[in-house]
Amino acid sequence: MNGRNLSATPTLTGRAGALFHRYANPGRFLRLGDRMQPWLTWPALVLTLVGLGWGLFFSPADWQQGDSVRIMYVHVPCAWLASSGYFALVVCSVLSLVWRHPLADLAAVEIGPVGACVTAVCLATGSLWGKPMWGTWWVWDARLTSVLVLFFLYLGHIALIRAFDDPQRGYRAAAILALAGGVDLPIIKFSVQWWNTLHQPDSITLTGAPTMSHSMLWPLAISTLGFTLGFAAIVVARLRAGVMESRIRALLSSPRRARDAATEQAA
Amino acid sequence: MTHLPYILASYGLALGVALVLSIGAALRLRRDRARLASLEAARGGTPRRGQAGGSA
Amino acid sequence: MKRKTRRLWLVIACVVGLGSAAALTLSAFSSNIQLFMAPSQVKAQPPATDRTVRLGGMVVAGSVRRERHGETPVNIFDVTDGQAAVTVRFEGILPDLFREGQSVVAVGSMAPDGTFTASEVLAKHDETYMPKEVAEALQKSGKWDPKFGPPPNAASWNAMTSKDSKAAGQTR
Numbered sequence: 001m002n003g004r005n006l007s008a009t010p011t012l013t014g015r016a017g018a019l020f021h022r023y024a025n026p027g028r029f030l031r032l033g034d035r036m037q038p039w040l041t042w043p044a045l046v047l048t049l050v051g052l053g054w055g056l057f058f059s060p061a062d063w064q065q066g067d068s069v070r071i072m073y074v075h076v077p078c079a080w081l082a083s084s085g086y087f088a089l090v091v092c093s094v095l096s097l098v099w100r101h102p103l104a105d106l107a108a109v110e111i112g113p114v115g116a117c118v119t120a121v122c123l124a125t126g127s128l129w130g131k132p133m134w135g136t137w138w139v140w141d142a143r144l145t146s147v148l149v150l151f152f153l154y155l156g157h158i159a160l161i162r163a164f165d166d167p168q169r170g171y172r173a174a175a176i177l178a179l180a181g182g183v184d185l186p187i188i189k190f191s192v193q194w195w196n197t198l199h200q201p202d203s204i205t206l207t208g209a210p211t212m213s214h215s216m217l218w219p220l221a222i223s224t225l226g227f228t229l230g231f232a233a234i235v236v237a238r239l240r241a242g243v244m245e246s247r248i249r250a251l252l253s254s255p256r257r258a259r260d261a262a263t264e265q266a267a
Numbered sequence: 268m269t270h271l272p273y274i275l276a277s278y279g280l281a282l283g284v285a286l287v288l289s290i291g292a293a294l295r296l297r298r299d300r301a302r303l304a305s306l307e308a309a310r311g312g313t314p315r316r317g318q319a320g321g322s323a
Numbered sequence: 324m325k326r327k328t329r330r331l332w333l334v335i336a337c338v339v340g341l342g343s344a345a346a347l348t349l350s351a352f353s354s355n356i357q358l359f360m361a362p363s364q365v366k367a368q369p370p371a372t373d374r375t376v377r378l379g380g381m382v383v384a385g386s387v388r389r390e391r392h393g394e395t396p397v398n399i400f401d402v403t404d405g406q407a408a409v410t411v412r413f414e415g416i417l418p419d420l421f422r423e424g425q426s427v428v429a430v431g432s433m434a435p436d437g438t439f440t441a442s443e444v445l446a447k448h449d450e451t452y453m454p455k456e457v458a459e460a461l462q463k464s465g466k467w468d469p470k471f472g473p474p475p476n477a478a479s480w481n482a483m484t485s486k487d488s489k490a491a492g493q494t495r
Contacts, residue, residue: 048285056278060454064420064469066269069452074281098331117284125277132270135418135445139428141358179338183345194349195356196379198428200450209478212452217481230285237292244299251306 026243029103033240040236044229051223059219071129073219077227078122082150083185085115085231089157090182093175103239105171106246108178109161110238114231116154123147134198142191143199146184153181359428361404369433377430378411378439379447380404384423384470402427402439413441420446424470449473457483 055073062069089111095104126144127137138144161174192201204210210217349356359379360370370376379402386401386408398417401408411429421427421444431441451474453461458474460483461467467474474480 052278062452063455063458064448067274068270070274071277074277078281094334097334098327114288117288121281121284124280128273128277132273133420133446133448142356180341183342197358198445198447200448203450203452209481211450211477212481213454213457214482215454215484216452234288234292237296241292241295241299244303248299248303248306251310
């Protein structure tokens with residue numbers, strides 16, 4: 001009876017697996033990444049500068065927060081990327097644990113530090129916003145604490161994935177950590193609804209009109225798009241470097257062949 | 268502007284971190300590309316498919 | 324292929340198990356995760372006078388009194404959750420965002436006379452962001468008084484530009 005139940009899954013995983021492995025080929029990724037890089041880097045640069053410039057100089061001050069609201073144009077994109085970056089890490093971990101996807105392992109290595117950086121900027125800008133508005137740098141409410149936990153999850157992942165001599169073991173342990181830490185993502189998202197917090201609820205929701213004037217929403221959207229493309233650009237650049245480094249390691253680990261080739265050429 | 272130091276610190280921090288990450292990635296890419304090219308050259312002269320060519 | 328399928332189900336089972344464990348833990352500790360107590364909770368079960376608690380709610384319109392005892396300003400105001408109100412006494416400088424109708428979190432303890440002595444007052448702003456002109460136009464048109472709670476439905480004002488709101492302000 002189990003056999004019939006599972007009979008559909010092998011084809012599904014098989015087909016999906018074939019699709020993933022098509023892009024798991026590092027050589028193919030290097031070519032794709034080479035072509036993609038300028039399309040990420042330049043729009044990211046332009047949109048980030050437009051979004052932040054608009055937010056800093058042209059968007060209106062808030063009726064009660066005054067100019068401090070401008071911190072939002074860096075804080076919110078970083079908060080969004082902290083969670084999205086971790087979500088990408090979770091996706092890589094599933095690809096790694098189930099399909100042994102080699103590119104997903106290299107991607108997880110490169111996403112970790114970038115995600116930790118945006119989470120740190122999110123926490124720091126949140127503090128810089130909280131001090132003048134709330135009257136405190138930090139408070140142990142559910143939103144702030146769950147984002148701090150996310151930061152520690154990133155740090156743990158960074159350390160664990162590099163902790164073993166055999167990289168495969170590191171990939172596996174870090175993937176399990178990232179997957180388990182995934183429970184923090186819904187906690188971050190819903191913390192402001194489930195519990196009372198000092199942090200305000202989300203202004204932008206799927207269900208209602210954004211409780212934000214459009215004159216502030218536009219620079220926020222542009223800046224968020226710019227930061228997101230910038231995150232992708234940095235991760236793709238690091239991943240290209242990571243693929244090359246793994247190839248360099250492979251070349252160096254067979255030194256005899258390399259040396260033979262060199263002497264052959266010299267002769 | 269009110270609370271200018273807090274605002275400038277936030278923007279400066281975000282841009283500083285972005286700059287460090289971008290420059291770091293670019294340098295690493297350049298170094299690895301050169302290293303790989305020299306290894307490939309030492310190995311056999313003919314670079315394999317999808318190799319270190321292309322722009323940053 | 325079979326092994327991949329087995330690994331997939333293993334991962335799904337672990338995620339489901341871990342997720343439900345986390346959900347149960349969080350719901351069990353839910354009251355500890357709350358940052359503050361509401362005035363009605365404090366009234367129903369007053370915490371011991373030596374215990375530091377956080378009291379959260381809206382500052383009641385017309386309840387704020389500022390006194391001066393020598394050099395230190397003393398602020399006395401009521402905080403409500405709509406069901407009960409507690410009087411808070413705070414010596415010190417209030418945050419910029421403090422006003423009537425604003426949500427605040429007061430850190431301190433209950434005094435024997437049933438009032439709350441705060442050592443720290445934090446302002447909790449809401450999730451609405453609008454330019455000053457729009458806020459003024461909404462107030463002038465009588466659609467909103469910040470002293471009594473949050474602004475009206477966002478769809479009614481979030482597309483207003485400052486030019487619109489100036490025009491609206493002039494016609495009133």
